[in-house]
Amino acid sequence: MAEEKKGFFQRLKQGLFKTHQGLVSKIDQLIAGKKKIDDDLLAELEEILITSDIGVKTTQELLHNVAVKVRRKELEDADLLKKNLQEQMLHILSQQENSLKLSAARPFVIMVIGVNGTGKTTTIGKMAQKFKAQGKSVLLVAADTFRAAAIEQLEIWGQRAGCEVIKQKSGSDPSAVVFDGLKAAKSRGMDVVIVDTAGRLHTKVNLMEELKKVKRIVEREIPGAPHEILLVLDATTGQNSISQAKMFNQAVGVTGIALTKLDGTAKGGILIAISDELKIPLRYIGIGEKVDDLRDFNARDFVEALF
Numbered sequence: 001m002a003e004e005k006k007g008f009f010q011r012l013k014q015g016l017f018k019t020h021q022g023l024v025s026k027i028d029q030l031i032a033g034k035k036k037i038d039d040d041l042l043a044e045l046e047e048i049l050i051t052s053d054i055g056v057k058t059t060q061e062l063l064h065n066v067a068v069k070v071r072r073k074e075l076e077d078a079d080l081l082k083k084n085l086q087e088q089m090l091h092i093l094s095q096q097e098n099s100l101k102l103s104a105a106r107p108f109v110i111m112v113i114g115v116n117g118t119g120k121t122t123t124i125g126k127m128a129q130k131f132k133a134q135g136k137s138v139l140l141v142a143a144d145t146f147r148a149a150a151i152e153q154l155e156i157w158g159q160r161a162g163c164e165v166i167k168q169k170s171g172s173d174p175s176a177v178v179f180d181g182l183k184a185a186k187s188r189g190m191d192v193v194i195v196d197t198a199g200r201l202h203t204k205v206n207l208m209e210e211l212k213k214v215k216r217i218v219e220r221e222i223p224g225a226p227h228e229i230l231l232v233l234d235a236t237t238g239q240n241s242i243s244q245a246k247m248f249n250q251a252v253g254v255t256g257i258a259l260t261k262l263d264g265t266a267k268g269g270i271l272i273a274i275s276d277e278l279k280i281p282l283r284y285i286g287i288g289e290k291v292d293d294l295r296d297f298n299a300r301d302f303v304e305a306l307f
């Protein structure tokens, strides 16, 4: 277990290396040999933070807090600046560190939403394997009926995890598939149901209407459900993921976020902006395509791996 944790931390560190270079290495260069924190230094710092996808709003907050400390003479050495930023980032991320816990509800219904290609189906496959490993019975519902390939992809994950996939032929009504899936889950007494959904063009009103309809069916068939509406965001899209989140949240209400593809992107700072701006629980981070590459989000590990 300790070995496994260490392995994941190393991979997280590797995955965040580009973000580390774009953010922490640049801060190191900025403060190297400097003693005083002055306006010039803060202006350069601002640029570094914004270009690492931390976002304008969060950058302003971080710098404001630095400026207040400088004025109060609580932060005088440029050396201490990095430490202060690290602490502030940890604070922001800790606020939303909140892993997904299954309640006593049975079935516990998870609706997974997000733009095409963000990693919904992959994340569902990984989650299914995790729940199975905890001894839960899991049913997957292929409500992304837009492409045949999407259904097949979910079936492959279902086979891997050893759980059944409820599907219909491609092009059928997603709500009808969800209805079937929930009926099967109830009659078989399943512990967890995970619903995959379509994600093409989040700007299209009809996608949001379709998701609302799916949610209504879930609410109607199982009181109290969906217990989780998990939004999958792709770290490589940077600031764009914030607007995606706002749109999905407005349409159906998001209760948790999974941020995928943190491996190999320089845009990892987006997680700080997501945490600060959206105030939605951070459930999982993805750092690769294997099952073990999806982990419960841990703020301290993330910040340590980043710095």
Ligand SMILES: Nc1nc2c(ncn2[C@@H]2O[C@H](COP(=O)(O)OP(=O)(O)O)[C@@H](O)[C@H]2O)c(=O)[nH]1
Pocket (backbone or CB within 6 Å): 114, 115, 116, 117, 118, 119, 120, 121, 122, 123, 153, 199, 232, 260, 261, 262, 263, 285, 286, 287, 288, 289, 293
């Ligand atoms: N590197 C990396 N690739 C990922 C991660 N999560 C998903 N992917 C890949 O992203 C691509 C799209 O994933 P998919 O699950 O099909 O997205 P969907 O359209 O939202 O269902 C696939 O090639 C996945 O293997 C991750 O954390 N890291």
Ligand SMILES: [Mg+2]
Pocket (backbone or CB within 6 Å): 120, 121, 122, 144, 150, 196
């Ligand atoms: Mg998919």
